[in-house]
Amino acid sequence: MVTWAQRLRRYLIAGLLVWIPIFVTVFVVQTLVGLMDRTLLLVPERWRPEALLGFGIPGLGLLLALVVLITTGLAATNLAGRRLLRWSEDLVQRIPFVRAIYGGTKTFTETVLSDKGNAFKRVLLVQYPRHGMWVLGFQTGNANPEPSHRTGQDLVAVFVPTTPNPTSGFIIMVPREDAIVLEMSVDEAMRVILTLGVVTPAWSPEMGLPLVSPET
Numbered sequence: 001m002v003t004w005a006q007r008l009r010r011y012l013i014a015g016l017l018v019w020i021p022i023f024v025t026v027f028v029v030q031t032l033v034g035l036m037d038r039t040l041l042l043v044p045e046r047w048r049p050e051a052l053l054g055f056g057i058p059g060l061g062l063l064l065a066l067v068v069l070i071t072t073g074l075a076a077t078n079l080a081g082r083r084l085l086r087w088s089e090d091l092v093q094r095i096p097f098v099r100a101i102y103g104g105t106k107t108f109t110e111t112v113l114s115d116k117g118n119a120f121k122r123v124l125l126v127q128y129p130r131h132g133m134w135v136l137g138f139q140t141g142n143a144n145p146e147p148s149h150r151t152g153q154d155l156v157a158v159f160v161p162t163t164p165n166p167t168s169g170f171i172i173m174v175p176r177e178d179a180i181v182l183e184m185s186v187d188e189a190m191r192v193i194l195t196l197g198v199v200t201p202a203w204s205p206e207m208g209l210p211l212v213s214p215e216t
Helices: 003-042 060-077 078-095 098-113 143-151 184-195
Strands: 123-127 136-142 155-163 169-175
Touching: 003 060, 060 078, 078 098, 078 123, 078 143, 123 155, 123 169, 136 184
Parallel strands: none
Antiparallel strands: 123 136, 136 155, 155 169
């Protein structure tokens, strides 16, 4: 016999399952749109919607950000734009401390966004923080040559994100033969991390391929 308390609990959980994803999605979208709207600060104050219309237009900054990105991309892909970009980078490279930040960020961005490389395109299973405990990680590339030389092992660099905030985490270097390549996609792995392991992708041995070590 189902009691009224059990029914109330079931209805409450069903309601939470509907509204929590909606609230989280709205929060993330509002945060991103709010950040994008800050690009309106690039526009002179007298030309902003508040001055012209008397009220702000949500999302206008997102449109402006897209226009700026596309315009910058067009400029950076032509001859004059490439020359200007090289000149600007040469200037930045002469500024101590700033060149380290810019250079590292540029290398990271090119590696992640490039279609060439395997950074953040391969999900690995590695033992961390001790032997016998397994975590999901993303291959970011080969380890720096010095650690591999010092340890006498072929190391691979792996980013192990924290849960439920995958924007923070740890970079660990593990022997290539100790890292197991998984067939799950990066999106599926992110869902596992964000949901604390509650949501897992469907998989069976018949679906999978033999487990192999990360390729070079």
